Amino acid sequence: MEASFLIDTTKCIGCRGCQVACKQWNQNNAEKTSLGQTFTNPPRLNARTYTNIAFFEGEHGNKLFWNFARNGCFHCKKPACVSVCPVAALIKTEEGPVIYRAERCIGCRYCMLACPFNIPKFEWEKISPRIQKCTFCYERILDGKLPACAKTCPSGTIHFEDSIEKNLKEARKRISENSEKYVNHIYGENEAGGTSVLLLSALPLDQIGFGKVSEQVLPDLTWKYISGIPAVIGVVLAAGIGSWIITRRNKNMDKEGE
Amino acid sequence: MMSAERHEIKMFTPLTTGLLIIIIAGAVSVYKRLALGLGATTNLQDDFPWGLWIGFDVLGGVAMAAGGFVIASAVYLLNMKKYKPIARPAILTAFLGYLLAATAIFLDIGHPLRLWHPAVMWQINSIMFIVAIHVILYTTVLAMESSPMFFEKIGLKGVQKFVEKIMMPIALFGTLLSTLHQSSLGAVYLIVPEKLHPLWYSQTLPLGFLVSAVMMGLSMVSFESILSTKFFRHPANMDILSGLARGSLVVTGLYFILKIFLLVKGPGIAAAFDGSMEAKMYLLEMAVGVIFPLILLVLPAVRKGMNSILLVNCLVIFGIVINRMNVGVFGMLRHAKGRGISYFPTGNEIMVTLFMVAAGIFLFKFAVKFFNVLSHEEAEEVH
Numbered sequence: 001m002e003a004s005f006l007i008d009t010t011k012c013i014g015c016r017g018c019q020v021a022c023k024q025w026n027q028n029n030a031e032k033t034s035l036g037q038t039f040t041n042p043p044r045l046n047a048r049t050y051t052n053i054a055f056f057e058g059e060h061g062n063k064l065f066w067n068f069a070r071n072g073c074f075h076c077k078k079p080a081c082v083s084v085c086p087v088a089a090l091i092k093t094e095e096g097p098v099i100y101r102a103e104r105c106i107g108c109r110y111c112m113l114a115c116p117f118n119i120p121k122f123e124w125e126k127i128s129p130r131i132q133k134c135t136f137c138y139e140r141i142l143d144g145k146l147p148a149c150a151k152t153c154p155s156g157t158i159h160f161e162d163s164i165e166k167n168l169k170e171a172r173k174r175i176s177e178n179s180e181k182y183v184n185h186i187y188g189e190n191e192a193g194g195t196s197v198l199l200l201s202a203l204p205l206d207q208i209g210f211g212k213v214s215e216q217v218l219p220d221l222t223w224k225y226i227s228g229i230p231a232v233i234g235v236v237l238a239a240g241i242g243s244w245i246i247t248r249r250n251k252n253m254d255k256e257g258e
Numbered sequence: 259m260m261s262a263e264r265h266e267i268k269m270f271t272p273l274t275t276g277l278l279i280i281i282i283a284g285a286v287s288v289y290k291r292l293a294l295g296l297g298a299t300t301n302l303q304d305d306f307p308w309g310l311w312i313g314f315d316v317l318g319g320v321a322m323a324a325g326g327f328v329i330a331s332a333v334y335l336l337n338m339k340k341y342k343p344i345a346r347p348a349i350l351t352a353f354l355g356y357l358l359a360a361t362a363i364f365l366d367i368g369h370p371l372r373l374w375h376p377a378v379m380w381q382i383n384s385i386m387f388i389v390a391i392h393v394i395l396y397t398t399v400l401a402m403e404s405s406p407m408f409f410e411k412i413g414l415k416g417v418q419k420f421v422e423k424i425m426m427p428i429a430l431f432g433t434l435l436s437t438l439h440q441s442s443l444g445a446v447y448l449i450v451p452e453k454l455h456p457l458w459y460s461q462t463l464p465l466g467f468l469v470s471a472v473m474m475g476l477s478m479v480s481f482e483s484i485l486s487t488k489f490f491r492h493p494a495n496m497d498i499l500s501g502l503a504r505g506s507l508v509v510t511g512l513y514f515i516l517k518i519f520l521l522v523k524g525p526g527i528a529a530a531f532d533g534s535m536e537a538k539m540y541l542l543e544m545a546v547g548v549i550f551p552l553i554l555l556v557l558p559a560v561r562k563g564m565n566s567i568l569l570v571n572c573l574v575i576f577g578i579v580i581n582r583m584n585v586g587v588f589g590m591l592r593h594a595k596g597r598g599i600s601y602f603p604t605g606n607e608i609m610v611t612l613f614m615v616a617a618g619i620f621l622f623k624f625a626v627k628f629f630n631v632l633s634h635e636e637a638e639e640v641h
Contacts, residue, residue: 046304080449086387087379106375107368109307110386114449118597121304122368124297129368211596218449222385225445225464229388229438236437240335240430247337 003075003096003141005150005158006167008174008200009208010181012068012157014039014053018149022051025137025148045071047121047132051149058203061180067201069208070149070158073098073119073134074188074195077164081111081120083219089131090120096164096196097136105131116192116213136196167198174200193217267490267627274623277616284613287606291365299606306594308366310603313586315362315614317443318579319355321467324475325482326352326400327436334429344498346407346631347486348479353400354621358614360393365610385445392439399432407629440471447585455589456525457540462516463585469513470547474578476506481571482622484564492632500561506574507555514548539580539588547577 023030028048036043039055051072058065075098082090082098089105092098107129111120123129137147145151150158161167171186187199191213201208268274291299302309329348332338364370376390402421409418421428444467447454460466480502487494521527530540551573560566587601594601603611625631 044304083383084386084449086376086381086384086390088381104375104379105369106372108363108366108386109302109368110384110446112304112307113453116452118305122296122307124303125295126297127293127295129295129297214452216451218451219383221448221451221461222445223383224461225441225448226383226385226388232438232441233434236434237430240331240433244335244337244426244430247335251337251339 001095001162002164003136003147003196004161004164004167005147005197006161006171006200007070007158007197008171009067009069009157010200010202011155012053012070013155014055014066014068015154016053017152017154018070018158019049019052021148021152022134023049025140026050026135045119045121047123047130050132050134054209056203056208058207060202065202067203067208068157069199069201069210071209072149072197073136074117074192074197075134075136076192077194077196078192078217078219080114080116080192080218083222084110084114086110093138095138095141097138097141098133099135099138100131100133102130107131114218116218164194164196164198171198171200190215267623269627273489274620277620280612280616281620284609284616287609288365288613290606291610292370296368299604301601301604301607303599303601305597305599306590306601308590309587309601310607310611311362311366313583314579314611316359316366317582317586319359319362319614320440320443321471321474321578321582322478322575323352323355323359324436324440324471325479326355326403326475327433328472328475329479330403330429331433334426335433340501341498343495343632344479344483346404347482347626348475349400349403350407350625350631351478351482351622353397353404354618354625356393356397356400358618360397362610362614363393385442385448389439389442389446392435392442396432396435396439399428399435402428403432407631411629436471437468441465441468443467444585450590453590453593454585455536455592457521457529457536458585458589460520460524462520466513466516466520469509469516470578470581473506473509473513473547473574476502476509477571477574477578480506480567481575484568484571486626486632487564490626490632494564496562496564499564499567503555503561503567503570506551506570507561510548510552510555510574514552517544517548536584536589536592539584543577543580543584545577546573547581551577 022028028050031042031046031048033042040052042049042052045052051070054069054071056067056069058067075096079090079092079098082092086108087104087106089101090098090111091101107122109122111131112118112122120131120133122131137145140147146160150160159167159170168186168189175182175184175186181202182200183202183204185201185205187201187205187210188195188197193215199205199210206212287299296302300309325348329341329345332341333345364373367373376387377394381387403425406418406421409415409421441464444463444465447459447463448461451459480499483494483499486492521530530537551570554560554566554570560570591601
């Protein structure tokens with residue numbers, strides 16, 4: 001199985017039930033916020049908020065249109081955060097979720113730097129800080145239950161499947177059957193080499209906070225370097241020993257000449 | 259004869275007093291960081307997780323330490339015995355540089371007491387794992403490379419002789435580790451093609467870091483030799499300084515070609531002149547660290563004068579530090595700005611960095627006073 005969400009933002013009514021369910025299941029405290037320019041609240045993800053609904057006002061079909069976007073971890077197929085973690089604190093599970101093993105983490109925050117979606121957050125205020133992010137409710141999935149956000153969603157926006165392929169098929173079907181309703185872009189199909197969370201939207205995705213992310217599988221970029229290391233070791237050792245032998249012989253010959 | 263001269267180095271000069279004040283004030287900042295956490299004492303935040311400490315202390319500090327492996331490989335692998343008198347100060351600098359970089363990492367990570375985790379919890383896809391292993395192994399190698407002067411001091415001649423005998427394999431291992439470590443620090447940023455500004459991001463970041471580290475290493479060694487002459491009244495060897503300058507000329511030339519090639523092939527020359535903050539920082543880095551030094555080093559007269567070499571050294575050191583800051587901090591700001599974030603280090607962050615620099619200079623001076631660092635060449639000639 002490979003857990004997957006199809007998040008059809010056109011169905012979202014902005015109730016934020018998913019935010020609340022997420023906080024409850026993960027026992028994350030509420031936080032003090034203030035009124036900002038939008039109704040998005042809390043205004044951004046942080047170590048205590050794994051998911052939030054961002055509110056975007058736009059125009060669609062010449063009418064005022066609210067687009068509600070659910071933010072959270074995309075659970076990449078080839079996650080950059082997992083590849084950069086020096087101690088394998090973050091791992092990609094067989095079932096799809098990218099999960100975190102706090103007891104291994106050294107707090108280097110390389111995962112935060114590497115994530116193309118800026119998802120991992122840090123408990124900055126703590127002396128013993130952890131990385132925090134959406135877990136895809138890994139324990140619930142193992143238990144055959146729906147992730148908390150999907151379970152609570154009243155509008156069918158967050159649709160869970162045990163296969164990315166099934167959700168992709170469904171997403172393509174929705175776009176082709178209702179092409180004026182959606183932009184023709186399944187966000188997450190190719191982004192960062194493909195993710196477990198797929199988004200559909202009425203407004204172009206960069207207008208609802210999902211910036212352009214290249215289709216490059218990011219861990220490949222570093223693997224190219226790492227896989228070259230044995231060759232570098234060979235070259236340096238050969239060059240080092242070679243030049244040592246040659247230069248020493250020259251020196252000895254000079255001495256004999258004297 | 260030389261040891262008498264060494265004892266003329268006074269421990270309490272105005273410079274040392276200044277250093278001690280910075281060290282004490284900095285120690286308070288270090289304590290605050292440990293007691294209150296990163297959030298309370300730094301301006302690091304979710305959309306800007308790495309700041310001054312990574313950019314300056316770690317990336318800059320490790321580059322400054324490159325003189326150790328450059329001189330060690332020249333002396334022990336290429337048998338260029340001419341440079342043996344500067345091997346001890348170069349290796350000592352590298353050792354101190356790595357100790358301080360390790361201290362910076364200790365303070366920067368969220369769980370300082372888990373610093374050892376990468377040594378047992380391997381994850382070979384991670385550049386950070388590779389960097390961590392290199393720091394551990396190379397600091398050990400540097401400790402071994404600097405140990406002869408310690409054994410000499412405490413009178414263990416036999417052990418000193420033994421370590422000196424096996425110096426070639428130690429130096430070879432050190433060169434290998436340094437090549438990989440310097441380039442790995444560049445490779446750290448391979449994973450952020452969309453966050454690091456295109457003026458700095460390229461697939462050849464590892465090579466760029468390695469070549470510029472060699473530049474920095476040569477300049478640091480030369481810089482120290484000249485300052486030792488001025489402060490510790492240790493006679494300078496112009497033959498060595500000119501040799502280092504010739505080496506710098508070749509490496510700076512290579513680096514210049516690489517940087518121009520990357521600029522043209524990557525974002526294009528226009529990107530360096532679009533007036534943005536990044537373009538200005540790039541031009542500063544290139545002018546100070548590459549172009550001026552190259553123009554100066556081409557002139558034979560510059561390579562023969564101590565003061566002109568000192569000037570070039572300062573330019574290169576400053577320029578390459580700017581390069582590391584550009585990759586680690588300035589080049590990442592545009593992405594953060596897009597997410598509504600800006601970063602400028604807190605006073606506490608700056609104090610911790612100053613603490614590292616002051617401690618490095620202080621420890622170097624301390625070592626020069628109590629160990630046979632600078633006058634090694636005469637000691638050599640006795641046997």
